[in-house]
Amino acid sequence: MIRFENVGLRYGLGREVLSDLSFDVRPKSFQFLTGPSGAGKTSLLRLMLMSIRPTRGLVHVFGREASTIRPDQMPILRRKIGVVFQDFRLLNHLTTFENVALPLQVRGKMEADYRQDVKDLLDWVGLGHRMHVLPPVLSGGEKQRAAIARALIDQPDILLADEPTGNVDPPLAARLLRLFIELHRSGTSVIIATHDLGLMDQFDARRLVLNSGRLQIYE
Amino acid sequence: MNDPRNSPLDRTQSNTAPAGAGKPTADPGKGADGGAGAKAPVRPLKSGMSIVPSETIAGTALVFVIGIMAFLACLTLGAVSLINSSANQWQSDISREVTIQIRPSDEVGMEDAIKQASRIALSFAGVSRVEALDDDATVRLLEPWLGTGLQLSELPVPRILTVTLAADAKPDFEGMRSRLESDVPGSSLDDHRAWVDRLTTMAWTMVAIGTAIFLLVMAATVTTVIFATRGAMAGNKDVVEVLHFVGADGRFIAAQFQKHFLVLGLKGALCGAVAAIFLFLVLGVWSSQSLATPEGDQISALFGTFSLSWSGYFGMLLVMVFVSVMTAMTSSWTVRSQVNLLQDYRRAS
Numbered sequence: 001m002i003r004f005e006n007v008g009l010r011y012g013l014g015r016e017v018l019s020d021l022s023f024d025v026r027p028k029s030f031q032f033l034t035g036p037s038g039a040g041k042t043s044l045l046r047l048m049l050m051s052i053r054p055t056r057g058l059v060h061v062f063g064r065e066a067s068t069i070r071p072d073q074m075p076i077l078r079r080k081i082g083v084v085f086q087d088f089r090l091l092n093h094l095t096t097f098e099n100v101a102l103p104l105q106v107r108g109k110m111e112a113d114y115r116q117d118v119k120d121l122l123d124w125v126g127l128g129h130r131m132h133v134l135p136p137v138l139s140g141g142e143k144q145r146a147a148i149a150r151a152l153i154d155q156p157d158i159l160l161a162d163e164p165t166g167n168v169d170p171p172l173a174a175r176l177l178r179l180f181i182e183l184h185r186s187g188t189s190v191i192i193a194t195h196d197l198g199l200m201d202q203f204d205a206r207r208l209v210l211n212s213g214r215l216q217i218y219e
Numbered sequence: 220m221n222d223p224r225n226s227p228l229d230r231t232q233s234n235t236a237p238a239g240a241g242k243p244t245a246d247p248g249k250g251a252d253g254g255a256g257a258k259a260p261v262r263p264l265k266s267g268m269s270i271v272p273s274e275t276i277a278g279t280a281l282v283f284v285i286g287i288m289a290f291l292a293c294l295t296l297g298a299v300s301l302i303n304s305s306a307n308q309w310q311s312d313i314s315r316e317v318t319i320q321i322r323p324s325d326e327v328g329m330e331d332a333i334k335q336a337s338r339i340a341l342s343f344a345g346v347s348r349v350e351a352l353d354d355d356a357t358v359r360l361l362e363p364w365l366g367t368g369l370q371l372s373e374l375p376v377p378r379i380l381t382v383t384l385a386a387d388a389k390p391d392f393e394g395m396r397s398r399l400e401s402d403v404p405g406s407s408l409d410d411h412r413a414w415v416d417r418l419t420t421m422a423w424t425m426v427a428i429g430t431a432i433f434l435l436v437m438a439a440t441v442t443t444v445i446f447a448t449r450g451a452m453a454g455n456k457d458v459v460e461v462l463h464f465v466g467a468d469g470r471f472i473a474a475q476f477q478k479h480f481l482v483l484g485l486k487g488a489l490c491g492a493v494a495a496i497f498l499f500l501v502l503g504v505w506s507s508q509s510l511a512t513p514e515g516d517q518i519s520a521l522f523g524t525f526s527l528s529w530s531g532y533f534g535m536l537l538v539m540v541f542v543s544v545m546t547a548m549t550s551s552w553t554v555r556s557q558v559n560l561l562q563d564y565r566r567a568s
């Protein structure tokens with residue numbers, strides 16, 4: 001699904017944030033990405049999302065070397081990748097329902113067809129009673145769940161989640177983790193960046209550990 | 220919170236379940252879609268906002284600029300069409316008549332010369348009538364220069380014969396001219412060709428100038444719309460980015476902006492065109508009222524009676540449609556090219 005070959009990254013002329021990463025994300029796999037704050041977890045996810053380019057090395061996504069992908073093919077690939085941003089990136093002028101439905105709307109689906117699915121998912125993440133409010137009045141944890149719902153709604157082939165449980169209490173985190181595991185069982189490759197050790201202990205999975213730019217993998 | 224179902228991702232289950240089954244009963248979100256069972260106040264699921272909110276686009280300024288541009292374009296079109304139709308009018312008036320001028324000479328009497336010239340002119344095919352300007356008319360013609368109480372017989376005044384041609388006739392003017400010169404001393408034929416040529420040139424020059432102005436105005440409009448679109452995109456950077464990450468293609472993103480720009484273009488173009496049409500109507504009324512005055516005469520000599528033909532007004536409506544469609548297309552094209560840059564991995568920082 002995703003393969004990194006000797007990838008190095010630096011921002012501008014700064015130090016190398018990531019150096020010499022080589023690893024695979026296999027289809028239908030589940031992994032945690034962890035490491036101290038500032039270790040480069042978000043940067044690594046952005047590389048996978050192809051929103052930034054490595055300074056060195058090659059990134060392959062869905063079997064294609066990223067720099068060979070034409071701009072007009074990019075949306076097709078992006079539709080197979082669900083993302084939960086660390087800063088949520090909800091659109092503040094749209095309701096929670098509309099935010100979560102956005103990926104479907106963008107794919108040209110009719111609201112009548114997806115309305116029930118969106119409501120079900122919102123119910124499940126505990127936002128059933130908040131779906132007609134605008135994000136600015138949501139709490140941090142509610143925003144986070146909306147962002148997760150938006151990433152999951154179209155059952156992507158790859159899910160990249162950046163600190164998806166950073167703003168919720170442990171029981172809710174466990175519940176969200178169950179959602180990710182469910183998604184993984186239905187065939188999605190899941191990558192969860194987190195530094196919540198408690199969360200990782202709840203599910204035995206591969207761990208990618210970043211430390212001063214290097215990656216260690218615990219299968 | 221403690222939903223008994225396995226997961227909402229299990230679509231096969233949730234879709235086949237009867238509506239509302241397995242849902243928490245106290246969920247205030249239920250039925251919020253304005254559908255069935257609307258006893259409680261219905262809260263809309265949708266914000267009613269478009270993905271790109273119209274408030275984020277500097278619309279008023281753009282409507283203003285597009286309005287001015289459409290006004291100028293319509294004005295140009297109207298002026299060109301007025302000048303063109305008066306030029307055509309003159310041309311057909313002039314080319315249906317030629318004149319023979321006879322200067323008094325010592326050899327022949329004026330009356331004989333006039334008869335002789337009329338006979339010669341009528342002998343050519345295509346000439347339907349020859350009429351000498353009678354004494355009264357000649358006196359009236361000369362009045363502004365020579366004053367009243369003129370005795371024509373006392374003065375060596377040249378006489379004019381108007382030769383009316385049959386419609387679409389092209390008599391042999393060269394032959395007529397040479398016969399007149401040899402048989403009637405002091406006579407000359409003026410077929411107004413120089414005038415017609417000059418008129419044609421002028422009409423074409425006007426059309427060319429009008430077209431140039433029109434193109435310049437359109438270029439200015441396109442440029443303005445490009446800048447406005449870029450501004451709108453910069454103002455909606457977050458929205459564009461999110462759309463991009465959830466898999467929107469250039470067409471979808473462009474459509475979100477195009478919607479607004481079509482409306483803005485329509486508004487502006489409508490105002491501009493209506494203003495121009497109104498101006499022409501007012502000028503038409505004014506010029507028909509002041510037709511008798513010398514100023515009115517001079518203006519109507521150039522522009523006719525300011526009565527724009529229906530095709531002129533129709534042209535302005537076309538300009539309006541054209542301006543608004545072009546606004547929408549320009550903005551769409553701008554968004555797509557910007558999105559293409561955003562989606563280009565080779566440009567990713």
Ligand SMILES: Nc1ncnc2c1ncn2[C@@H]1O[C@H](COP(=O)(O)OP(=O)(O)OP(=O)(O)O)[C@@H](O)[C@H]1O
Pocket residue numbers: 011014017035036037038039040041042043044086
């Ligand atoms: N756009 C940027 N420009 C310059 N430096 C950056 C940029 N983004 C991140 N960095 C730097 O790169 C390093 C890694 O950042 P990154 O956000 O990937 O860390 P992280 O592991 O996600 O941290 P956290 O756990 O706090 O989210 C940090 O030192 C950060 O300062």
Ligand SMILES: [Mg+2]
Pocket residue numbers: 041042043086162
């Ligand atoms: Mg981070």
